[in-house]
Amino acid sequence: MVIDCKHVWNHISGYLDDTLSAEVKELVQEHLEHCEICSAILDSTRNILILTADERTFELPLGFSERLHARLSEEIEGIRPAPSKSD
């Protein structure tokens, strides 16, 4: 059985996460071997996931950590009583 490009596009995510059934995976793999466009789609998608997950892509604002820990210290040192209800 041969599958077309549009069919392969539906499985790009599953292929990247390796959640496809063995049968579908094999069909997709075969298609990728000789289809430049689908290989490029797969590579670019994987590449974009790597770039968006890169720690440098989203930066912490300057002083974020200092402000956070200062605020936590206020809480921890009991400037306000810890509420006992659990929301």
Next chain:
Amino acid sequence: MIERGTTPGEEQLIASILGGNSHEFHALIRPYERTVYVMALTLLKNEADAEDVAQEAFLKAFRNLKNFRAESKFSTWLISITLNEARSRLRRKSAVPMESLDEPSDEQGHVSPALLRDWREIPSESVERLEVRQLLQQAVEDIPLIYRETFILRDIEELSIHETAETLGISVASVKVRLHRARMMLQKRLAPQLKQVNPKRRWLPWS
């Protein structure tokens, strides 16, 4: 499947904090500062709101630490708290119309990828360029909320598909569909843009 629980180091810290060494909470949350902030930022699309929500999430985690159950991961628990804080902030911001959390009809939901034949990999060094970081950030922020939530949890915070489903309270099948659409939306938009911002001489082999 085996879900990893909280790490032994974290378990000790949590026990110690609950036992009265409250100041150790600083150490417990240090590895997650970025995780919580990035999540708040990508949901709220505003730095000031994101910082507020991040602080609130950590405070809430501190106040509710006694309710944390060690069979789940501390990071996943923290992420759930952050998601709830961000969602309630989004609801409260009446000036900004709330983004729909309804599943669009299949017609609207279908996304075709960008068809680039000669795609070459963008080197990871390119992230050092502000222009590239801005393209990436904007593209993530522009995904509709329903897909963005799934993408953030799975592909940025690196939760498993099961953890993502649990955190969002949706099925594993829905996670897969939403994730696929989010990824295709990003590919469609970013693949052509990233190709253009990278001059050929900067190509470097990497894998």
